[in-house]
Amino acid sequence: MKPILIYDGHCNLCIGLIKLIETWNVSTSGTRVNLVPFQEAKKEIDEFSLDPKRMEKEIHFISMKREVLTGAKAVEALKEIFPLLSIGASFFGGATGSLLYQVIAENRVRFFGCSEACYVSKQTE
Secondary structure, eight states: OOOEEEEOTTBHHHHHHHHHHHHHHEETTEESSEEEEGGGOHHHHHHHTOOHHHHHHSOEEEOTTOOEEEHHHHHHHHHHHOGGGHHHHGGGOHHHHHHHHHHHHHHHHHHHOBOSSOOOOSOOO
16 A cells, blocks of 8 residues: 555645655656545545544655654655655754744645645545
8 A cells, every 4th residue: 555645735835745746756656655635535534543623734644554644754754755855854854843844834824825726636546
């Protein structure tokens, strides 16, 4: 089973991240990660007992080992799959990085805006 990245399909910052990941996500054997907006993640919510309110606030990454990582830890896990993310994601390491992630997450709609339509990646099984 592939890892899953769950994101806010209305947040422009999240949509930008997903569109960037889409450019790196295709390999010879298909996609590396399934990209799912939390607005359409009912199956994952049920299977992993995820909190929809928390999903509105931060990205969730479900690893191949079926471990759920959120926020800055999810970004760290994504760097393992997409090394080019290290350029910008290096700020999210450690306790300071987690705090920075939370500040950005709490203010992302104010800073980056929100899309009326939910962005659903076509790179999802």
